[in-house]
Amino acid sequence: MQDQHSATELPSVRRQKILLILERDGKVMASELSQHFAVSEDTIRRDLSELHSAGLVQRVHGGALPRPKDTGKDFLTRVGETDEVKVHLAQLAARHVRDGQIVMFDSGSTTLQIARSLPSTISITAITTSPLTAITLAEYPGIKVILAGGQLNLATMSVSGHETVRLLQGIKADVLFTGVCAIHPEVGISSLHFDEVPVKQALFDSASQVIAVTTADKLGAVEPYIVVPCSRLHTLITERHVASGDIDDYRKLGIEVVQAHA
Structure with missing residues (x-):
């Protein structure tokens, strides 16, 4: 220039x-x-x-x-649509679930898709902050569902607040599938919504293994409110072709990176 x-x-x-x-x-x-x-x-x-x-x-x-273009569609409309990339990533994530585990599902359209991708015969205890995810999980005969209570955020269709955090702090889960609004190797995982931060932090603190599932456009991005450093992640599942950010930067932090083949 x-x-x-x-x-x-x-x-x-x-x-x-x-x-x-x-x-x-x-x-x-x-x-x-x-x-x-x-x-x-x-x-x-x-x-x-x-x-x-x-x-x-x-x-x-x-x-x-x-800035990603706003389609003008509300949250319920967006999650009802089929995104082939998210479906494929969710299927990869669902393979990490084993019978008998206690599994936490964060809010978001990608984690909702993971819930939809579980084997029909899976037998787990599932905890979520998303009413939509809870309803999806309730359709599985072998899944016991615990829905965290709290104030419903209409923008994210998830619950937050003191009661939500207190319930999550009383659980020790095997796996957490976390939604990602933005993730940067140096800044960490960040959110656009302030009230999400303590809830997401409580989810991270309560899980032995944390798996983040995200499309490539969230890599290298930063939002105003920092949740946790990337070092808190164990596994990152994302697309094969990464448009932004260097995927090796996440591997250098000790994170297992799984990239879709298609």
């Missing part, structure tokens, strides 16, 4: 130009934008934070990516 801009131009103008560069290049880095606009990297980071807060970009380590 060449320095073609004045450091005195209005922040609003600079941010509009950042969006134009992002649309053209598909990714922006704070260091390059700093040189391009002749301002400090701290200034650029503030710009990116403002754009992120406005829902215009997705923050990643060192820069930003385009």
